[in-house]
Amino acid sequence: MNNNSNKMFFLFILFFSTLISISSNSWFGCWIGLEINLLSFIPLISNSKNLLSVETSLKYFLTQSLASINFLFMILIKFSLLKNFDMNNIISIMMNSSLLMKMGSAPFHFWFPNIVEGLSWMNNFMLMTWQKISPMILLSYYFNKNFLIFMIIMNLIIGSLGGLNQTSLRKLLAFSSINNLGWMIFSIMISENLWLFYFLIYSMMIFMMISLFFLMNMYFMNQLFINNMNFFIKLNLLINFLSLGGLPPFMGFMPKWIIINFLLINKFYFLTFIFMMTSLIIIYYYIRIIYSSFMFNYFKMKWMNLLMKNNMSLINLSSFISISSMILSTFIFM
Amino acid sequence: MCFNSLFFLFFFMLINFFFLVYFIMNGLSVFFEWENVTFNSMSIVMSILLDWMSLLFMMFVSLISSVVIFYSKSYMNSELNLNRFIILVLMFVFSMVLLIISPNLISILLGWDGLGLISYCLVIYYQNLKSYNAGMLTALSNRIGDVMILMVICWVMNYGSWNYIFYFDFMKNDYVMFIISFMIIIAAMTKSAQIPFSSWLPAAMAAPTPVSALVHSSTLVTAGVYLLIRFNYLLIDMFFFKVLLFLSILTMFMSGISANYEFDLKKIIALSTLSQLGLMMSILSLGFPDIAFFHLLTHSMFKALLFMCAGVIIHMMNDIQDIRYMGGLSLYIPLTSLCLNISNLSLCGIPFLSGFYSKDLILEMVSFNSFNLMVFILFYLSTGLTVFYTFRLIMYVMINDFNLMMIYNLYDEDYIMLNSMFVLLFMSLLSGSFLSWFIFSYPYMIYLPFNLKLMVIYVSILGSILGFMVSNMSIYSLNKLLMSYNLSSFLCLMWFMPNLSTYGLSYIYLNFSQILFKNIDMGWSEIYSGKGIFNILKNYSVFYNVYQMNNFKIYLFSFILYFMILFIFFFI
Numbered sequence: 001m002n003n004n005s006n007k008m009f010f011l012f013i014l015f016f017s018t019l020i021s022i023s024s025n026s027w028f029g030c031w032i033g034l035e036i037n038l039l040s041f042i043p044l045i046s047n048s049k050n051l052l053s054v055e056t057s058l059k060y061f062l063t064q065s066l067a068s069i070n071f072l073f074m075i076l077i078k079f080s081l082l083k084n085f086d087m088n089n090i091i092s093i094m095m096n097s098s099l100l101m102k103m104g105s106a107p108f109h110f111w112f113p114n115i116v117e118g119l120s121w122m123n124n125f126m127l128m129t130w131q132k133i134s135p136m137i138l139l140s141y142y143f144n145k146n147f148l149i150f151m152i153i154m155n156l157i158i159g160s161l162g163g164l165n166q167t168s169l170r171k172l173l174a175f176s177s178i179n180n181l182g183w184m185i186f187s188i189m190i191s192e193n194l195w196l197f198y199f200l201i202y203s204m205m206i207f208m209m210i211s212l213f214f215l216m217n218m219y220f221m222n223q224l225f226i227n228n229m230n231f232f233i234k235l236n237l238l239i240n241f242l243s244l245g246g247l248p249p250f251m252g253f254m255p256k257w258i259i260i261n262f263l264l265i266n267k268f269y270f271l272t273f274i275f276m277m278t279s280l281i282i283i284y285y286y287i288r289i290i291y292s293s294f295m296f297n298y299f300k301m302k303w304m305n306l307l308m309k310n311n312m313s314l315i316n317l318s319s320f321i322s323i324s325s326m327i328l329s330t331f332i333f334m
Numbered sequence: 335m336c337f338n339s340l341f342f343l344f345f346f347m348l349i350n351f352f353f354l355v356y357f358i359m360n361g362l363s364v365f366f367e368w369e370n371v372t373f374n375s376m377s378i379v380m381s382i383l384l385d386w387m388s389l390l391f392m393m394f395v396s397l398i399s400s401v402v403i404f405y406s407k408s409y410m411n412s413e414l415n416l417n418r419f420i421i422l423v424l425m426f427v428f429s430m431v432l433l434i435i436s437p438n439l440i441s442i443l444l445g446w447d448g449l450g451l452i453s454y455c456l457v458i459y460y461q462n463l464k465s466y467n468a469g470m471l472t473a474l475s476n477r478i479g480d481v482m483i484l485m486v487i488c489w490v491m492n493y494g495s496w497n498y499i500f501y502f503d504f505m506k507n508d509y510v511m512f513i514i515s516f517m518i519i520i521a522a523m524t525k526s527a528q529i530p531f532s533s534w535l536p537a538a539m540a541a542p543t544p545v546s547a548l549v550h551s552s553t554l555v556t557a558g559v560y561l562l563i564r565f566n567y568l569l570i571d572m573f574f575f576k577v578l579l580f581l582s583i584l585t586m587f588m589s590g591i592s593a594n595y596e597f598d599l600k601k602i603i604a605l606s607t608l609s610q611l612g613l614m615m616s617i618l619s620l621g622f623p624d625i626a627f628f629h630l631l632t633h634s635m636f637k638a639l640l641f642m643c644a645g646v647i648i649h650m651m652n653d654i655q656d657i658r659y660m661g662g663l664s665l666y667i668p669l670t671s672l673c674l675n676i677s678n679l680s681l682c683g684i685p686f687l688s689g690f691y692s693k694d695l696i697l698e699m700v701s702f703n704s705f706n707l708m709v710f711i712l713f714y715l716s717t718g719l720t721v722f723y724t725f726r727l728i729m730y731v732m733i734n735d736f737n738l739m740m741i742y743n744l745y746d747e748d749y750i751m752l753n754s755m756f757v758l759l760f761m762s763l764l765s766g767s768f769l770s771w772f773i774f775s776y777p778y779m780i781y782l783p784f785n786l787k788l789m790v791i792y793v794s795i796l797g798s799i800l801g802f803m804v805s806n807m808s809i810y811s812l813n814k815l816l817m818s819y820n821l822s823s824f825l826c827l828m829w830f831m832p833n834l835s836t837y838g839l840s841y842i843y844l845n846f847s848q849i850l851f852k853n854i855d856m857g858w859s860e861i862y863s864g865k866g867i868f869n870i871l872k873n874y875s876v877f878y879n880v881y882q883m884n885n886f887k888i889y890l891f892s893f894i895l896y897f898m899i900l901f902i903f904f905f906i
Binding site for chain 1: 871872874875876878879881882884886889890892893894896897900901903904
């Protein structure tokens, strides 16, 4: 369904459903939002001409509906059997588990790389950013600290180790998204404002990456160095990947830095160590990608200036923002 | 470029000479000071002190450098980048002048470091492996002195200013001055190649001969002596001065012996320079700074002349420096052999040449004042050794048979080199008497018994006979070399000290670092951090993939199982 007004309709309902979910007074309203979210996302991703895409949408439907059913069930149990609002018990664990399943966080993440493999880049973008908003905010309403810390560790480790063996760019970004979920869940435990900050920057970085890959029509790693990319596109790729990995002068360092700050203030020393080390592994495979794209193949033709297509000004703007945002952010407080 | 610098430096020398005469006649000295920066209590100033000592030294330095630059116009005429060479030499002269005129430790450091750096650049001028090694040895030995002066600068900050000349009388007994004197003595020892640091001077003969004539005869190596002369009031009663006496006498003796075993022309001259430096340092540490200064100046004259003659001979002998290939040259190159003879005899202290005035005065002062028996013996023995190697050199180079080739052309008429040598010849003849009448306002009173007075002549005659006899060694002479092999090699190789400075310092660390590199960098560190961690992660990732690549229903079933277990826990 390209350039179809149906898409606009479903997108509108998607946005609206998230807003319903996060701004409702009762748990039931949250559940309604989640269901409408599922229902409106499925038409966006299923394309009846493509068998893989149908299968993908079916998988998505199954997992998400399972999670929604669990969520509804837990809400009902909570209302009927427990009268007091207690933070650390089994019900909160089960509610959090169902929300984690919605998001695609470990240990319920196995569907996530499978599904991103079957989606196009823009749908991936929706899946990785927008679909995570409402589960996370719902998570922040009733979370179990110990359980979530355990889940964070699992997220980080799986996100870093799983990505080492991938050659498909979509799966790579999926595992990186799982890793970043770990950071975001921790930021939820600190404050919602912090989560918003991290989420906004993360989604901006993901948007730049995905738009670059979308414009170049690249889905696999070998496509990075087979075709002849312009130098500025490669530079943009480098900057965005390093920013996503959290390397200092770039934009992606700032949210990670602030989260580490809060980790250390709250004395989560071992957890800090795990955050650091998995971050290093992730940067390793980003650099592997960049390295292969920069070094393996470089030729310039003299008579043609290739690949200035599809509105590159967006890419230039994104590079500028990635590099200079750390400095520009210090002007906020002036 | 050579002409311009010749005239400029000669003119500079004349200016210095006139000022010198005026200053000595009127007993003047001038002190300029420009204040650059003042911190809380320290002020960094640029000072210039012009008294008779600095003007005299500047005159000699500029004379020698002007002559040497003119000489190198012909000596290095096959050099493509002659301008580069001349610029280096001029920068060297500039640093030396800066060192001479400064009463201020910061500008001494500038001159000192400049000397060390530019002498490194000049030693490695011929870019072959031997020059690189020699340059590294030179630069690192000099660097020790630089570090010592830097530390002196730190310690002198206790006193509020870096003009050291004001503090000598007041602070003699201070602990800080004790440390400063120790470091200054070590710095002077590195620069003038006394015993622990003496291995660089023969090695630095890898430099071109004009560089040796300027740098290693008169200016670089005398910078240390000059520094000690300036600091003399401070150092007179200090303990380390006596240590310096001991080491400099040993230097004098050792280099005199080693020069007798050498067959390389420039190395012999280098070792004779080392011997004379030991002489200067020892007479300085006995408490006679002005005699040391006197000997410094006369020595610079005839040693520069000697190096220049050696340069002419080397050019003639098809760039061979080995004296066993030379012989009988006095017949063919009369003018050069004139210069060579006069400088050699002046070195020995033959009466009324310039070296006689300073050397004889030194020896008579040593005999007149009551010093150690060892001091006495080593002084006279070293004088005899000087004559010994000088006569050996003269016999090998000038008198014995010519050993190079059947057909030869010995060309003496290079008037550029000869003119520059004649200037120094003139000065080498006259500077002794000129200086002794000029800088000593009253002569030293010496009253010695007859035999003691003639002791110099006795050792000189003995040395000359030995030199004559040693130079007559031939292939059939009675050769008991193996009996004295250990002793000979000990004495020939400068008492094995170069090995200590070069191989001994670096071998143990390089060996250790090789062990570390093989075992750690290319060994365990790879398992524990480089490749090892990568392998672990890769294995984990592969293991994880086993779980990831599954049927979808298994995932869903695992989720349901999870919830079932949790549910059961809830109800239990």
